[in-house]
Amino acid sequence: xxxxxxxxxxxxxxxxxxxxxxxxxxxxxxxxxxxxxxxxxxxxxxxxxxxxxxxxxxxxxxxxxxxxxxxxxxxxxxxxxxxxxxxxxxxxxxxxxxxxxxxxxxxxxxxxxxxxxxxxxxxxxxxxxxxxxxxxxxxxxxxxxxxxxxxxxxxxxxxxxxxxxxxxxxxxxxxxxxxxxxxxxxxxxxxxxxxxxxxxxxx
Amino acid sequence: xxxxxxxxxxxxxxxxxxxxxxxxxxxxxxxxxxxxxxxxxxxxxxxxxxxxxxxxxxxxxxxxxxxxxxxxxxxxxxxxxxxxxxxxxxxxxxxxxxxxxxxxxxxxxxxxxxxxxxxxxxxxxxxxxxxxxxxxxxxxxxxxxxxxxxxxxxxxxxxxxxxxxxxxxxxxxxxxxxxxxxxxxxxxxxxxxxxxxxxxxxx
DNA sequence: CTAGATTTTTAGAGGGACTCCATTTATACT
DNA sequence: AGTATAAATGGAGTCCCTCTAAAAATCTAG
Numbered sequence: 001x002x003x004x005x006x007x008x009x010x011x012x013x014x015x016x017x018x019x020x021x022x023x024x025x026x027x028x029x030x031x032x033x034x035x036x037x038x039x040x041x042x043x044x045x046x047x048x049x050x051x052x053x054x055x056x057x058x059x060x061x062x063x064x065x066x067x068x069x070x071x072x073x074x075x076x077x078x079x080x081x082x083x084x085x086x087x088x089x090x091x092x093x094x095x096x097x098x099x100x101x102x103x104x105x106x107x108x109x110x111x112x113x114x115x116x117x118x119x120x121x122x123x124x125x126x127x128x129x130x131x132x133x134x135x136x137x138x139x140x141x142x143x144x145x146x147x148x149x150x151x152x153x154x155x156x157x158x159x160x161x162x163x164x165x166x167x168x169x170x171x172x173x174x175x176x177x178x179x180x181x182x183x184x185x186x187x188x189x190x191x192x193x194x195x196x197x198x199x200x201x202x203x
Numbered sequence: 204x205x206x207x208x209x210x211x212x213x214x215x216x217x218x219x220x221x222x223x224x225x226x227x228x229x230x231x232x233x234x235x236x237x238x239x240x241x242x243x244x245x246x247x248x249x250x251x252x253x254x255x256x257x258x259x260x261x262x263x264x265x266x267x268x269x270x271x272x273x274x275x276x277x278x279x280x281x282x283x284x285x286x287x288x289x290x291x292x293x294x295x296x297x298x299x300x301x302x303x304x305x306x307x308x309x310x311x312x313x314x315x316x317x318x319x320x321x322x323x324x325x326x327x328x329x330x331x332x333x334x335x336x337x338x339x340x341x342x343x344x345x346x347x348x349x350x351x352x353x354x355x356x357x358x359x360x361x362x363x364x365x366x367x368x369x370x371x372x373x374x375x376x377x378x379x380x381x382x383x384x385x386x387x388x389x390x391x392x393x394x395x396x397x398x399x400x401x402x403x404x405x406x
Numbered sequence: 407c408t409a410g411a412t413t414t415t416t417a418g419a420g421g422g423a424c425t426c427c428a429t430t431t432a433t434a435c436t
Numbered sequence: 437a438g439t440a441t442a443a444a445t446g447g448a449g450t451c452c453c454t455c456t457a458a459a460a461a462t463c464t465a466g
Contacts, residue, residue, distance in 0.1 A: 120323045120327045123322075148387075151369065151370070152387055152391065155365065155366050156362055156391055159359055160358075160359075162358065170349070189396070
């Protein structure tokens with residue numbers, strides 16, 4: 001089922017080429033100052049093709065292939081794992097991928113946080129993650145996902161994650177994202193927040 | 204110094220008229236489906252004039268006259284007030300204004316949360332507020348504003364505020380925004396978070 | 407290996423948000 | 437009233453993005 005023909009390989013290559021060309025231009029002359037026409041030219045494709053690969057200019061930076069990973073990681077919780085452990089594991093796994101191609105990731109994270117337009121857009125992604133987490137919390141605690149406290153717990157996690165990422169970028173990628181996250185979660189005593197959701201059961 | 208001539212009055216009226224016309228159209232036919240050309244026509248002004256009053260279409264919804272209020276409220280902390288009290292007071296004061304023109308505010312809050320484009324944009328505003336709060340926290344605790352824990356404390360507050368707002372909208376404006384905020388802050392044990400910042404001093 | 411089917415690329419037209427600038431109109435000041 | 441000042445306007449232009457129809461590339465069957 002996973003296609004592997006020439007066609008598919010070319011698509012991957014094109015997508016990567018677009019992203020590389022775009023990031024190079026963004027870095028050189030700034031995000032706003034770069035037009036998608038220029039990106040298309042640099043990647044040697046037409047403007048139409050650019051939009052075949054990315055729904056918007058923002059997505060060249062924001063687009064992450066990690067959402068599916070996150071879902072998978074969330075779903076694959078071994079029995080007995082606490083929510084806190086699940087979250088650390090998930091973000092740890094994603095963080096590992098971040099590190100793997102960390103040069104690119106750091107650039108993208110930097111841009112996402114520094115360009116106002118992208119920064120607000122980045123929150124859409126965090127928002128999606130928040131919903132996922134809320135879903136998991138709801139599932140494990142037997143509450144509704146829309147429950148105020150469930151939402152608060154999910155949001156607190158996301159907020160910590162966001163700040164961990166900000167700090168990681170501020171440290172220029174030195175240090176471990178996961179470590180920063182753990183530090184953040186400890187600071188807001190996240191264990192207690194989770195415990196408060198379902199006092200009688202191990203969460 | 205505060206101008207009060209015919210010119211100023213007309214400007215206020217025009218701005219209000221634009222906002223009213225826009226919100227009416229947004230509600231009737233949706234945000235994206237409404238063009239600023241239509242808004243301008245409905246408000247009986249030119250498209251150019253629209254952009255004289257609002258830098259972007261988003262700002263018609265997002266724009267709040269509350270930022271200055273917030274700064275003022277933050278600055279006017281009576282001596283001896285704890286940080287937690289300051290925050291509650293500030294958001295309480297703003298909340299009161301919200302209630303005052305609550306019909307409009309609820310509509311605007313709803314739109315801001317429901318339209319994806321606006322929702323991410325709304326985070327820019329929260330982000331600005333976060334910076335302000337971080338500044339205050341830094342000031343009162345004698346730390347740097349960029350300090351990881353200061354940032355976390357500010358972000359946690361904003362996150363709670365955001366969720367309180369979401370819940371408020373979900374309840375269709377019934378109930379007190381301030382009450383929801385207090386509930387949220389309690390849930391994340393915000394007092395302890397603040398206390399952790401400066402164990403030796405009353406914050 | 408060739409012909410037909412499918413997918414990708416592309417050019418072009420067009421809409422809508424927004425900027426810039428020059429001109430006109432409305433308010434303010436003396 | 438007459439001039440200074442500020443606001444409103446029209447129009448040209450840029451950029452992001454959508455849609456469509458045609459051209460090019462790739463795949464599949466015979």
